[in-house]
Amino acid sequence: MEANKMKLLLENWRKYLKEGVEDLYGEIGYSSPETLYDFEGGCKVKVVLATIPDGIELNLIEVIGENCMRKGHATAIMERITDAADKYNIRIFLGATPLDKKIDREDLVSWYEKFGFEAEHDDYETNEMVRFPKKSGATNEAPT
Numbered sequence: 001m002e003a004n005k006m007k008l009l010l011e012n013w014r015k016y017l018k019e020g021v022e023d024l025y026g027e028i029g030y031s032s033p034e035t036l037y038d039f040e041g042g043c044k045v046k047v048v049l050a051t052i053p054d055g056i057e058l059n060l061i062e063v064i065g066e067n068c069m070r071k072g073h074a075t076a077i078m079e080r081i082t083d084a085a086d087k088y089n090i091r092i093f094l095g096a097t098p099l100d101k102k103i104d105r106e107d108l109v110s111w112y113e114k115f116g117f118e119a120e121h122d123d124y125e126t127n128e129m130v131r132f133p134k135k136s137g138a139t140n141e142a143p144t
Helices: 002-028 073-087 105-113
Strands: 035-038 044-052 055-064 091-095 128-131
Touching: 002 055, 002 073, 044 073, 055 073, 073 091, 105 128
Parallel strands: 055 091
Antiparallel strands: 035 044, 044 055, 091 128
């Protein structure tokens, strides 16, 4: 009997998560496998997300364009993503690894921390970070 309850709970969680992730993607205008968000001056922000069993994984957020860094474009997109994740009670996972020399690792980790990301493990060297929803009354637990 316990196995059936666990199976049902897991099925409900997966359905809940899938619907929430689909709603989140719709709210932020995301279309797989990647989306480019346009900004003034020819600047773009490329985002790559993946649905995983525990939420979504942010595989890439990159500012594209000459003289487009440090203008708040990536911040604007990250705010849209985290606001939608809060609304739909979705966890976000990522690996804080710089792609190039535009930003160093410490600055990148600090930037993610501004949005509520924290080290997923005590071993800081793994670069893995997680952000739990900041929704009032959210439990981060599967629905029953």
